[in-house]
Structure formats: C-alpha cells, structure tokens
Amino acid sequence: MRILVLGGDGYLGWPTAMYLSGQGHDVGVLDNAARRQYDHELGTGSLVPIETLQNRVQAWREISGKTIAIYPGDLLDAEFAYATIRGFEPEAIVHFAEQRAAPYSMIDRKHAVYTQTNNVIGTLNVMFAIGEINRDIHLVKLGTMGEYGTPNIDIEEGWLEVTHKGRTDRMLFPKRPGSFYHLSKVHDSHNLEFGCRIWGLRVTDLNQGIVYGQETTETALDERLVTRFDYDAVFGTVLNRFAIQAVLGLPMSVYGGGTQTRAVIDIRDTVECIRLACETPAGAGEFRVFNQATESFSLAEMAKIVANTFPGQVDVDFIDNPRVEVENHHYSFVHTALEGLGLKPHLLSDTLLTSLFGIIEKHQERVDPAALQPSINWRQTSNLPVTRS
Amino acid sequence: MRILVLGGDGYLGWPTAMYLSGQGHDVGVLDNAARRQYDHELGTGSLVPIETLQNRVQAWREISGKTIAIYPGDLLDAEFAYATIRGFEPEAIVHFAEQRAAPYSMIDRKHAVYTQTNNVIGTLNVMFAIGEINRDIHLVKLGTMGEYGTPNIDIEEGWLEVTHKGRTDRMLFPKRPGSFYHLSKVHDSHNLEFGCRIWGLRVTDLNQGIVYGQETTETALDERLVTRFDYDAVFGTVLNRFAIQAVLGLPMSVYGGGTQTRAVIDIRDTVECIRLACETPAGAGEFRVFNQATESFSLAEMAKIVANTFPGQVDVDFIDNPRVEVENHHYSFVHTALEGLGLKPHLLSDTLLTSLFGIIEKHQERVDPAALQPSINWRQTSNLPVTRS
Numbered sequence: 001m002r003i004l005v006l007g008g009d010g011y012l013g014w015p016t017a018m019y020l021s022g023q024g025h026d027v028g029v030l031d032n033a034a035r036r037q038y039d040h041e042l043g044t045g046s047l048v049p050i051e052t053l054q055n056r057v058q059a060w061r062e063i064s065g066k067t068i069a070i071y072p073g074d075l076l077d078a079e080f081a082y083a084t085i086r087g088f089e090p091e092a093i094v095h096f097a098e099q100r101a102a103p104y105s106m107i108d109r110k111h112a113v114y115t116q117t118n119n120v121i122g123t124l125n126v127m128f129a130i131g132e133i134n135r136d137i138h139l140v141k142l143g144t145m146g147e148y149g150t151p152n153i154d155i156e157e158g159w160l161e162v163t164h165k166g167r168t169d170r171m172l173f174p175k176r177p178g179s180f181y182h183l184s185k186v187h188d189s190h191n192l193e194f195g196c197r198i199w200g201l202r203v204t205d206l207n208q209g210i211v212y213g214q215e216t217t218e219t220a221l222d223e224r225l226v227t228r229f230d231y232d233a234v235f236g237t238v239l240n241r242f243a244i245q246a247v248l249g250l251p252m253s254v255y256g257g258g259t260q261t262r263a264v265i266d267i268r269d270t271v272e273c274i275r276l277a278c279e280t281p282a283g284a285g286e287f288r289v290f291n292q293a294t295e296s297f298s299l300a301e302m303a304k305i306v307a308n309t310f311p312g313q314v315d316v317d318f319i320d321n322p323r324v325e326v327e328n329h330h331y332s333f334v335h336t337a338l339e340g341l342g343l344k345p346h347l348l349s350d351t352l353l354t355s356l357f358g359i360i361e362k363h364q365e366r367v368d369p370a371a372l373q374p375s376i377n378w379r380q381t382s383n384l385p386v387t388r389s
Numbered sequence: 390m391r392i393l394v395l396g397g398d399g400y401l402g403w404p405t406a407m408y409l410s411g412q413g414h415d416v417g418v419l420d421n422a423a424r425r426q427y428d429h430e431l432g433t434g435s436l437v438p439i440e441t442l443q444n445r446v447q448a449w450r451e452i453s454g455k456t457i458a459i460y461p462g463d464l465l466d467a468e469f470a471y472a473t474i475r476g477f478e479p480e481a482i483v484h485f486a487e488q489r490a491a492p493y494s495m496i497d498r499k500h501a502v503y504t505q506t507n508n509v510i511g512t513l514n515v516m517f518a519i520g521e522i523n524r525d526i527h528l529v530k531l532g533t534m535g536e537y538g539t540p541n542i543d544i545e546e547g548w549l550e551v552t553h554k555g556r557t558d559r560m561l562f563p564k565r566p567g568s569f570y571h572l573s574k575v576h577d578s579h580n581l582e583f584g585c586r587i588w589g590l591r592v593t594d595l596n597q598g599i600v601y602g603q604e605t606t607e608t609a610l611d612e613r614l615v616t617r618f619d620y621d622a623v624f625g626t627v628l629n630r631f632a633i634q635a636v637l638g639l640p641m642s643v644y645g646g647g648t649q650t651r652a653v654i655d656i657r658d659t660v661e662c663i664r665l666a667c668e669t670p671a672g673a674g675e676f677r678v679f680n681q682a683t684e685s686f687s688l689a690e691m692a693k694i695v696a697n698t699f700p701g702q703v704d705v706d707f708i709d710n711p712r713v714e715v716e717n718h719h720y721s722f723v724h725t726a727l728e729g730l731g732l733k734p735h736l737l738s739d740t741l742l743t744s745l746f747g748i749i750e751k752h753q754e755r756v757d758p759a760a761l762q763p764s765i766n767w768r769q770t771s772n773l774p775v776t777r778s
Contacts, residue, residue, distance in 0.1 A: 078498060109467060109517040113510050120509070120576070121502050124569075128498040131770040152558035153551060162542060162551060162563070167719065169541035174551070174560035176582065180513075183583060187509070187576040193565065194572060198713040198767050324587040330556065378587050381520040 003278055004028045004090035006075065006126070007097030008068075009053045010035045012142075012211060012270055014227050016094060018218035019271040020278070021066045028069035028088045029053065030081075030097065034118070035228070038104065038235065044371050046228035047244065047363050048214065059224035075122035078129070085129045085137070092138045092278040093130070097122060098184065102146070102323075103234045103374070105181035108382040112180040119184035124191060131199040138202040138281035140274060141192060143185045145209045145263040145293050145333065149176035150326050155333035158189075158205060158289020173289075178325050179378070189289075196287040203286070204277045208270065209263030209293025212239035213352055214359055216268050227267075229359065232371035239264065239302055241372060243353060246310040247360040248367060255374070256321030258300030261331035263293035266346040276341040290337040294345035309353040322374040392667055393417045393479035395464065395515070396486030397457075398442045399424045401531075401600060401659055403616045405483060407607035408660035409667070410455045417458035417477045418442065419470075419486065423507070424617070427493065427624065433760050435617035436633065436752050437603065448613035464511035467518070474518045474526070481527040481667040482519070486511060487573065491535070491712075492623045492763070494570035497771040501569040508573035513580060520588045527591045527670035529663060530581060532574045534598045534652040534682050534722065538565035539715050544722035547578075547594060547678020562678075567714050568767070578678075585676040592675070593666045597659065598652030598682025601628035602741055603748055605657050616656075618748065621760035628653065628691055630761060632742060635699040636749040637756060644763070645710030647689030650720035652682035655735040665730040679726040683734035698742040711763040 008017040008029030021027040031053060039045045051059065057068045069088060073080040075097055085093070098119040099105065105115035123141070130137045148155045151174070160173045172193060175186045188205075195201040214229045230236040231244045242252045265273075273292045282288040297305070300316070307314040321327070339345070346352065376383045397406040397418030410416040420442060428434045440448065446457045458477060462469040464486055474482070487508040488494065494504035512530070519526045537544045540563070549562045561582060564575045577594075584590040603618045619625040620633045631641045654662075662681045671677040686694070689705070696703040710716070728734070735741065765772045 109514065112517070113513055116509060116513065116580075117506065120505060124502055124505065125498065128501070128770050151560060153553040153556045153560075156553075160551070160553065160563070162549070162553075164542040164545075164549065164551075167542045171540060171542075171563035172565060174549070174563045175579070176561060177579070178583075180580070180583070183576075183579055186579055187572075190564070190566070190572055190575055191505075191569070194567075194569070199770070381517050381588070 001092060001278060002026045002088065002090045003092045003094060004030060004085065004088050006030045006093060006095045009033060010096055011228050011230065012267065013096040014056060015216045015219050015267065016271045016274050017068055018060055018225065019216060020275060021068055022064060022218055023275055028071060030071040030073065030084055032074040034099065042232065042234055044232040044368065047231050047366055048226050048229045048359065050226060050228050051224045055224060059222055063221050075125050076118065078125045081125045082129045082133065085133050090137055092140055092281065093126065094274055094278065095123065095126060095139060095141045099181065101235045102179035102181045103376040105179050106376050106378055108384050115181050116184045116187065120187045123188045127192065127195045127201065130201060131195065135200055136202065138204065140204045140206065140277045141188065143189055143205045143207045144182060145207050145291060146182040147175045147177050147186045147189065147207055148173065149178055150329040150331060152330050155291065157291050157334050157337050158207065178323065193287040196285050200285040202282040202284055203288065204282050205287065205289045206273065206277060206292040207289060209265040210237050211265055211267050211270055212237060213267035213356065215355065216271055231367060233374040234376065238299060242303055242306040243356045244360050244367060245372060246306050246314045247357055247364055248369060250369060251315040251317035252303045252306065253317050253319050253373065254299050254303050255319060255323060257327045258303065258318060259298050259327050260325055261296050261298045263296045263333055264348065265293045266352065268346050269294060269343060272343055273338050276338060276343060280341055291333055291335045292338060293333065293335055295347055296331055296333065305348060306353060309350050310357065322377045324378040390481060390667060391415045391477065391479045392481045392483060393419060393474065393477050395419045395482060395484045398422060399485055400617050400619065401656065402485040403445060404605045404608050404656065405660045405663050406457055407449055407614065408605060409664060410457055411453060411607055412664055417460060419460040419462065419473055421463040423488065431621065431623055433621040433757065436620050436755055437615050437618045437748065439615060439617050440613045444613060448611055452610050464514050465507065467514045470514045471518045471522065474522050479526055481529055481670065482515065483663055483667065484512065484515060484528060484530045488570065490624045491568035491570045492765040494568050495765050495767055497773050504570050505573045505576065509576045512577045516581065516584045516590065519590060520584065524589055525591065527593065527667065529593045529595065529666045530577065532578055532594045532596045533571060534596050534680060535571040536564045536566050536575045536578065536596055537562065538567055539718040539720060541719050544680065546680050546723050546726050547596065567712065582676040585674050589674040591671040591673055592677065593671045594676065594678045595662065595666060595681040596678060598654040599626050600654055600656050600659055601626060602656035602745065604744065605660055620756060622763040623765065627688060631692055631695040632745045633749050633756060634761060635695050635703045636746055636753055637758060639758060640704035640706035641692045641695060642706050642708050642762065643688050643692050644708060644712060646716045647692065647707060648687050648716050649714055650685050650687045652685045652722055653737065654682045655741065657735050658683060658732060661732055662727050665727060665732060669730055680722055680724045681727060682722065682724055684736055685720055685722065694737060695742060698739050699746065711766045713767040
C-alpha cells in the first residue's frame with residue numbers, strides 16, 4: 001500500500017514511517033521540520049541525538065534495502081500539499097503533522113493562534129486535496145484522548161448514543177479539552193466528520209493517549225535511526241519526564257495532587273495501531289474514531305511505578321499545578337476497536353522502564369535540569385519569555 | 390453600560406449598535422468593512438442602498454443626539470483589537486465580526502480557510518484581549534442554531550445532561566453543523582468555553598436562528614440609517630429571498646424537498662436579545678448559551694407563508710439541493726432563556742411580510758435575478774468562479 005506520512009520526521013512520525021516501510025508498504029514522508037525549529041526557539045533538544053531526515057532515510061535504505069520518499073515542505077502551503085499528494089499517489093495518508101504540545105499552545109496568544117492555525121488549516125488543506133484529487137484516499141488522522149477532557153461518564157470511541165426526552169441519536173461524543181492544542185484537534189475532528197458527510201471521505205480519527213517509550217524494533221537497528229526523546233516540560237510527555245528525573249536523582253515533579261488520570265500507550269503500540277488502521281480503511285463517508293490508548297494511570301501512580309522500578313531512591317515533588325484541570329474525576333474509556341483489529345498491547349512494564357533508564361543514562365549529560373520544570377501557567381495569557389534559571 | 394459592537398457595520402451589527410445606543414448605552418463600533426468587500430468580490434450588493442459607516446454614525450447623531458465611536462480595523466490585527474478594547478474600555482463586547490454566510494465558506498478551499506481563520510482567530514484575539522485587559526468584560530458572541538445541525542433529539546440551550554452507563558454529566562451539546570462557516574462557530578464555542586474555565590471569562594454564546602426582516606425602530610427613522618438587505622443566494626437569508634422572488638414575479642426556489650426545518654427570528658427580536666444578554670451578564674467563568682430563535686418552519690412552510698401573504702400569484706420551484714443536508718428530520722429546540730429574561734417575540738406575521746414587500750418593491754430595479762440562483766454546490770471542492778448567466 002502507498003502510504004504518505006505527514007509529519008514523518010517527528011517523535012512518532014519517523015518510527016511509524018520505518019515500521020510501515022518494514023511491513024512492506026511504499027512510504028513517503030512529508031515534513032516541514034517544525035518540530036526541530038521549536039527546539040531552536042525554546043533552547044532545548046532531544047535527549048538522544050537524532051540525524052537529519054535525509055540521513056535517516058539514507059540509513060534506513062542501507063539497513064533495510066527500502067526507500068522512503070521525502071517531501072520537505074509545509075501543509076499550510078496548499079499548492080505543495082496538493083502537488084505532493086498528486087505526485088506520491090497515496091492510498092492512505094497518516095497525519096501527524098500538527099503542533100502537538102499542550103504547554104506550547106499555552107505560552108501566549110501567538111502560540112495559541114499558531115497552533116490552531118497550523119493544525120486546523122493544515123488539516124483543511126489535506127481534506128480539500130483529498131476531496132479534489134481522489135476521495136478514496138484513506139486519511140488516518142492523529143487526535144488525542146485529551147480531546148475528551150475528563151467527563152463524568154465513560155468515554156466511548158468518538159460517538160455516543162444519546163437518549164433525551166424519549167428520543168435517541170448517535171452523536172459525536174461531547175468534548176471539553178484542556179488546552180488550545182487539544183482544542184485544535186477537536187476542531188479538526190468536527191471538520192473531518194463534515195468532510196465525510198459532504199464528500200464521502202474515508203477518515204480514521206485516532207484519539208491517542210500519552211505516548212511513552214523511545215524504542216521500536218526499527219529505531220533500535222542503528223543509532224542513526226533513533227527517534228527524538230523530549231524531556232523538557234513543554235514537549236516531554238509525563239512518563240518519559242519521570243524516568244529522566246529518576247535517573248538524574250531529581251524528585252519527580254507531579255503537578256497538583258497527582259490524582260489526574262490519563263490514558264497512555266507504548267510507542268510500539270502506536271506504530272502498530274497506525275498499521276492496523278491503514279490496512280483496514282474506513283468506509284466511504286465513514287468518520288471512524290478509535291481510542292488509541294491501552295491503559296490509564298493517575299500521575300501519582302505513574303510516579304510510583306517509576307519509583308518502584310528504578311534501582312535507587314526517587315522522591316516525588318508535588319508542585320503547584322501550572323495547568324487548569326480537574327484533579328479528582330472519573331476516568332474510564334473504551335478501547336476495544338483497535339484490539340478488535342488485532343492489536344496486542346504492550347502494557348507498562350518493568351522491562352520497558354528499565355530500557356528507558358538505560359537510554360537516559362547514556363545521554364544524561366545532555367539534560368538541562370531547568371528545562372524539566374514547568375514554565376507555562378494556564379492562568380496567564382502570556383508566559384513569554386520562557387525563562388529558566 | 391459601555392458596549393463595543395464588533396462588526397457593527399453589518400446587517401445586524403448596525404441596527405444593534407443603534408438600538409443599544411438608543412437604550413442609553415455608550416456604544417462603540419469596530420468593523421473592517423469585510424461585508425462590503427464581499428459585495429465587490431461577488432459583484433452583488435444590498436437591495437437597499439446603504440450609507441458608509443461614517444455617514445450612518447453622523448446621521449444617528451443628528452437624529453438621536455447620541456454618539457457612536459468608530460474603530461475601523463480588523464480583529465486579526467491583535468494590536469488593533471487590544472488597543473481598541475483598552476481605549477474604549479467596554480463592559481460588554483458584542484461580537485458579530487465574523488464571515489457569516491454558509492455558501493461563501495463553501496465556495497472553495499480558500500474561502501473555507503478564510504472563514505475559519507477569520508472567525509476562529511479573530512475570536513481568539515478577542516478572548517486573549519479580554520483575558521489580558523479585564524476579565525470582567527462580558528463577551529456576547531453570535532453563534533448560530535446551525536451549529537447543532539439536525540439531531541434526532543431535542544436541542545437544548547448549549548448544554549445537555551447526559552446519562553450513560555449509569556453515570557451522569559452536564560456536557561456541551563454535541564454539534565454536527567452543515568458548512569465550514571457553521572463549523573467555525575462550533576470551534577469558537579469550544580475555545581470560548583475553555584476561556585471561561587481557565588481565565589474565568591464571562592461569555593454568552595447566542596445560537597441565533599435565521600434572521601428575517603430589514604427594519605427596526607431605529608433603521609426606520611431616516612433613510613441614511615437603513616441596514617443592508619441581501620437577496621443573493623450567497624448572503625441572502627431564505628425568507629428574505631422568498632419575499633424578493635414573490636415581488637419580482639419569480640418562483641420561490643426551495644432547495645430539495647423543502648422539508649428541511651430551520652429556526653428563525655425577527656430582526657427586531659435580535660437587537661432586543663442582544664440588549665437583554667448585555668444587561669444581564671454571564672457570571673465569572675460562566676459559559677452561558679442561549680438559543681436566540683423564536684420559531685421554526687420548514688422551507689416549504691416558509692414559501693407557503695410568503696405565497697399566502699403576497700397579494701398575487703407566486704409559484705414554488707423545487708430545485709436540486711446544492712447543499713448536503715438531511716431533508717427529513719426531527720426538529721425541536723428549547724428557547725426559554727431569552728424569554729425568561731423578558732423577550733416578547735415578534736412571530737412571523739402578515740404585517741412583517743407586507744412591510745418587506747413594500748421595501749422590496751421600492752428597490753426592485755436593483756435586483757439582479759441571476760444572483761438569486763444558487764451557484765455553490767456543497768459536493769464540489771471548488772465552485773469558482775461564481776458565474777451567473
């Protein structure tokens with residue numbers, strides 16, 4: 001199958017591109033290098049050194065014998081997006097090409113506007129390109145479990161059967177997300193569902209949990225193939241950050257009371273979920289939603305798991321919550337669709353964490369400990385400059 | 390009360406500005422003249438000749454003795470938006486300043502992107518300005534009944550109590566709108582509800598029905614004070630278009646089977662609803678939603694009412710539906726909140742229609758009949774150029 005991976009140079013995009021290529025698909029990668037640019041802006045970087053996209057693709061060819069086509073450019077440039085899709089002729093498009101950090105979107109007005117413009121308009125351009133070029137192209141779009149927020153009812157997979165005053169309808173699950181980033185994904189979902197209705201588009205919206213881990217079978221093949229590993233408080237995901245704090249002998253910073261519960265997924269399951277979604281396309285006109293997460297833990301539970309696994313002493317530091325979020329809440333979500341397609345989840349295990357500790361130890365001299373502390377407060381309209389001690 | 394009307398030069402913005410001024414409020418108008426520019430782009434115009442904003446304000450001063458401040462500029466220019474709000478020091482901001490035509494947003498990719506960018510980012514800029522300057526400013530935001538789509542359950546006012554698997558939550562009403570324009574308003578609503586949560590903003594989201602009529606007490610005072618009256622298939626609203634077709638001796642064009650039902654409101658009720666919302670602000674942190682509509686009719690019923698009222702023969706022409714929408718559906722909506730605040734609705738009556746016929750007759754030589762025919766098809770990704778025979 002010909003699969004175009006938008007944002008294929010990122011934390012998950014790159015492992016996904018290799019995985020799909022390794023599974024025999026013909027893969028192209030479109031990326032504007034925005035994620036690398038955020039590093040320059042924030043003065044931070046991947047814990048693990050990463051190669052340029054060009055070197056990655058070259059190394060992958062040496063090792064696997066397989067070719068990945070590169071399309072460097074920006075989805076906001078509609079002509080480029082159209083030309084890439086016309087040129088590559090994908091059967092599926094996997095769309096990771098969005099600004100993906102909640103704290104980044106909360107820095108100030110400009111970052112909120114950038115995030116919503118980049119994500120929503122980029123996705124509109126992809127929708128229109130598919131609508132114009134070939135409506136059978138299956139769009140596999142990365143959303144987030146954070147779109148749902150923390151409702152007091154169980155979270156279904158995108159749709160909800162609602163009975164009200166004696167009448168019933170299947171409705172989009174009501175969402176109440178917690179950042180301008182998460183909101184951008186909610187906007188995308190609404191736009192895409194409309195595209196399915198008016199143009200018969202085939203869309204799979206993957207509401208992904210917080211991803212942890214850094215290695216997949218493919219990234220482990222050669223050090224030129226590794227993916228980025230973000231540890232800073234803006235782009236680093238929570239479990240990865242806790243593991244780094246443990247290795248560095250720092251207390252794990254838990255925001256607020258730590259009872260906030262989040263859905264999570266192992267990076268190796270992410271790439272497999274994408275494959276499963278691509279290989280079983282949504283029907284014409286179908287807006288299909290999968291909850292791409294396998295477990296959930298409270299932040300305090302995550303910290304405890306890391307502490308129990310780490311071979312040494314680790315403390316927990318409960319710090320003022322920089323976010324505005326409900327800390328005590330119900331959390332239960334359905335995640336049967338991908339398992340129904342064949343996903344065999346990797347659950348959070350000692351093995352995974354132990355391998356993470358090893359990766360971190362190897363590169364710990366690259367850590368700027370100040371970057372681990374949150375500097376962006378949801379209550380403020382402006383958090384610039386992002387200063388660190 | 391100091392009230393800033395964003396988009397105060399438009400079809401509803403201008404009558405609202407005068408009405409609030411006449412009721413003793415201190416009114417300012419911000420407008421970028423985008424609505425006048427769309428006329429130039431589409432080669433159409435208001436059936437009734439309108440004055441410049443400057444002449445309108447001058448005439449209003451002569452007639453009422455009251456001053457309305459003018460802030461010409463664009464909400465996408467954040468510095469201008471901030472400076473205006475700092476300068477005028479409003480207690481309430483009424484936000485009409487969005488591209489408001491579904492067909493315009495469906496012309497092609499550029500118009501969809503323009504509509505969502507203009508509306509969503511403009512509103513984000515207003516939110517951030519309020520968040521930074523004075524969080525007590527009450528934002529009265531125009532949404533649309535079209536945000537809801539046509540669910541098979543009754544439409545509540547913005548929120549819905551959902552019981553699912555034995556648990557209950559008060560959730561945002563699930564929305565499934567029918568154009569990129571309507572989607573932009575759904576995006577706004579989600580962004581604004583978040584602003585209420587994180588910054589304690591006071592927001593009233595008015596989901597307005599399709600407005601009909603052209604005269605308010607104030608616009609009737611002097612011909613320099615009239616508001617625009619759009620009859621073209623892009624910006625003209627359905628009842629107004631039917632009335633024009635009747636006067637011109639043309640068949641009324643009903644899209645599809647005509648069983649599509651829509652919520653409507655008289656222009657005189659619109660301005661009163663805005664006053665009521667402003668004078669009873671939402672609480673700090675409250676995202677308050679009112680359904681600003683008083684009745685609903687199917688398109689065929691609207692055509693029948695016009696035909697029965699018009700003193701002459703009028704035919705109905707059922708034409709291929711250029712929109713993608715469900716034609717046979719349940720439609721029942723709650724609209725008690727504004728009536729609870731004191732709204733005494735003007736229901737669709739012979740009197741209103743008869744006065745509309747008079748206005749149309751006076752200006753009928755200005756009509757380009759070709760502009761009444763729909764030229765924008767929802768099924769196409771591109772409808773440019775908008776050609777007319």
